[in-house]
Amino acid sequence: MNKGPTKGNMQENFRSKNEETTRKPGTSVTEWIVAGVSCLALLAVLGYLILDGLSGRNGAADIIVLPTKVTAMNDGYVVEFAANNRAGNSVAAVEIKGELRDGEEVVEESSVTIDYIPQMSDRKGALIFRSDPKTYELRVSASGYSEP
Structure with a gap:
């Protein structure tokens, strides 16, 4: 069974x-x-x-500012620029200063702050002047920044 x-x-x-x-x-x-x-x-x-x-890219910022275009407005002139951060450091609160000069005399100043420019990159902006930049010597440069 x-x-x-x-x-x-x-x-x-x-x-x-x-x-x-x-x-x-x-x-x-x-x-x-x-x-x-x-x-x-x-x-x-x-x-x-x-x-x-x-690589040693982390050093002081190397900001180059070049004017790119001047445009006439109703009550002034707009100077567009490109700010290039060539260093390995990002920067914040970049103060861009523009001057119109007649020889050693500063005729007019203008400034703008760019919030942030990353490393190895460009940012664009503009300065506004009352006088025509074409009749004076135009100097545009970065005058200061902070670390982000």
């Missing part, structure tokens, strides 16, 4: 099914490829950060 599978047969069936579904011990090829790509990405990021830190 056989009522069904015995306890011994059930254990054998379970072991054989379990052995078929378990994977082989060790690391698969896909896991090695993912690990290699991840390692290369990590080394690239670390290399970039080390080179950036050792």
Whole structure:
């Protein structure tokens, strides 16, 4: 009389099914490829950060201001300029000062503050004068900044 599978047969069936579904011990090829790509990405990021830190770009700001266009308005003249931060430091509250000069005499002054100039980038702005900048010597420069 056989009522069904015995306890011994059930254990054998379970072991054989379990052995078929378990994977082989060790690391698969896909896991090695993912690990290699991840390692290369990590080394690239670390290399970039080390080179950036050792490059010595972090010094005083080097802001060059060049006038680009003069436009006449109803009651004055607008002098547009480009401020270029050539250094590795970002700067904030950059004071741009413009002067109209007749020889050594300053005829008129104007100034503007640029909120922020990131490292190695340009920002544009404008100064407003009442006198015509074309009839005088125009000097435009950065006169101060703060660290952000």
